[in-house]
Amino acid sequence: MSISKPISMFLALAVATTGFLSFERFETTSPQIHAPEFLHINLEGEEVELSLEDLGSGLREASATVEVFGKDLKLMNRSFAGSLVFGEGPKSIKLKVRVVPKELGISEEGEFLLKLEASDWSWLTWWRGNITKIEIPILVDLTPPSIKSEKGLTYVRRGGSAVAVYTVSEKTKHSGVSVDDEYFPGFLLSTDNVTSGDLEKHDNRYISFFTLPWKASADPEIVLIATDLAGNISKVDFPARIKERRFADVRITLPKKFIDNKIPKLATHLGRTPSDDYVKAFILINEEERFANEEKIKELVTATSSARLWSGAFTQMRNSAVTSRYAENRTYFWKGEAVSRAIHSGYDLASTANAPIDAANSGRVVFAGDMGIYGNCLLIDHGLGLFTLYAHLSQISVRVDQHVDQGSEVGRSGKTGLAGGDHLHFSVLVNGHYVDPKEWWDPKWVNDHVEKWLD
Template sequence: MSKPKSILLTLFFIILLGAVGGGGYLLLKDQQAPLITVTPGDGRLSKNSVLEIALADHASGLKNLTVLIRKNTTTSTIYQQDWMDRLPERKETINLSSVSLQEGAFELIVKASDGSFAAFGKGNTATREYSYRLDNTPPRVSVITMPPYVRRGGVGVVAYSVSEEVSSTGVQIGDTFFPGYKQSSGNHMCFFAFPYYMTVEEYNPRLVAKDLAGNAYDRPLAVYPLGRDFTADRINLSESFLSTKMPEFEQDFPGEMTHVERFLKVNRDMRVANRASLISIGLQTSPEMLWKGAFMRLPNAANRARFAEKRTYVYNGVEVDQQYHLGHDLASTRHAPVPAANNGKIVFADNMGIYGQVVIVDHGMGLQTLYAHLSEISVQPGQSVLQGDILGKTGLTGMAGGDHLHYGVTVSGIPVTPLEWFDPHWIQDNITGRLN
């Protein structure tokens, strides 16, 4: 062996021994390559997709990362990074918008090395490959049938076809999304509302779809909006009502406060929370229609309040709050049996704040009916019911001032007028007749 080589070899062993003596034993012992995880790990991507690369090596820390793309017979480096700080974990992102790549299949190759002395100081290296398909073409959507108009506070339905599998589709109205549901025919159907809180000028429904690669279809839905006026009422808050009802809500809003202060907490904060719950429950729905024909009204009941009635609450002659009443108040005899308005499945049967004891029946595709202020519940979640089956009895639980049924209809959790669903002619002209 030549003298220079002998000197170099001696220096290497001196450095090696120094590393061991200085606590580098773990760096020598580490034979485990870094862990690599890429999300998503496969499937379709679009030019706007972002790949998240998670790296971990707790023994020696991370030294470098190289990312390559192989398409057909060509391989190119799209990302390379060396690190001096040897962190045990790192997360990097690759935005495909910055990569020149044509549509079609390709492989992603990820290489990562740690900071150990393995491989003569190069470290342990891990290599993982992932297969993807780049798809930059939005789905094609064709409307099959839709309503000629939708009234404020009412409902429309659209049937349409989509050219490929989608991750989401439906009708977008402002900040509110109404999901579409795939039918056995392969087409999609979507019930959507003209929300009571929107004007004709604000109403702009859009049919949307997003494929598995993230490409989006987004077009206006050419439906004619019709205005509708709603009633208003002034409600005087009596001391008798407040002293009777507010103690029921002391656990929800504890602390020292007057009855009217607690009333405002319930009427505002709890109302908001309850409506958020209805949105969540609205997603617990069958993709198929479970109902048939006109919806049943509480028998022999007088109408006490209507949908979207604007209520002004007055205490000692002073206006203290305003809210909308989003259902029909129907008064019959005390503790009257409450029938299911149509066929469906129970998705909620419990207490819900301002509504008191509540039953919610799902009729499919986001269409649900709500039965509130019950004194008694006689069904369980998951139970199937037929039109006319008894769900419970009327009462005055929650914020009810007297024995009655608060009956509501929601579409994907958004309250709509029940009147349309009581009318067989409206259902035939606007829903079933068009779909058939």
């Protein structure tokens, strides 16, 4: 009896495919394990991210083990779907492994090993597949870094700026100054290798600009704080003496012309139009819009340069008269009734209409555009957490990412945003907090408090 033609063709194909398959199925492409080269942790440990790849038959199994005092403790063991006939395991997988020394019976400093293994669906090694093994040294470090302030007693004015210069005895994840709950990061000035060994001790020198925020408590806690690579935290008191000051209470009677002419247009522009009640629209803009603008500014200032871009004192707008000061406590009145409040975040400076506005110091433009209550607004990064803001402009003549030199024209004054008349609103920010610009305009203050630490 002869086999029909279609069936014989099928068999021929099956034999050929199986032959090809079995050759393919002994593939030698090993899995790859991407992991940190080294773990530096304390007893709380950390979650380690792994990325596995297998471009041949796909991933089959993965495991993680820690060797502790000669014993292997399993942290993770995973199998992935695939088939011994066809392979077809996943080509890439991301995994997380928690390595927590205190859960592994470790209570002291020491060195341990994290062993990672991954296999694939190849028929090699008697059908166990290609196997990749790597070992990652773990250093358990329980010693917090030591922090030393280079400065003696420092006077900090409420709303004013201050400088901390300090050294930390090892590399850090982060360090800086904290004032109550507010954190001001430090920026690396220099690194000196003091000893070398497994822990790579360095004397790292940092500078941090901070402020005693206008709203801080009466007896704020000011500390230097550092977290090492293992997560150990040190805190030391920063020697500071507070200089109190009171900010002026200012009553602002909202002019009818401002409410009737400015507010409806601004409310429409900002998409904050609750009703025909323009006073309500003013309140929405002065409170909700202001809050949204401040959130956006806080986000923008996180991307500061770690290098200093400015030098010397900042400049005040040319030929300008001060019409409002920093941290004035404003209450807005309408028909004799207090309807809204705000703290003034900078100085109002007035000259002629459309007056030229210069960069107060050198830096890089990080925002140039419409910013709600601030109208056409510019934000310039001077590095190390220091920014200046220019608001209500009629024109902007620079773009984002552009480097500007001190004294170069960046725009023209105007009355865009929440402004009644043509003026410049000017603010200085230190790590996201508005500070009194007056100190930064004063060459003696900048020289005595800043320059001498940056030489």
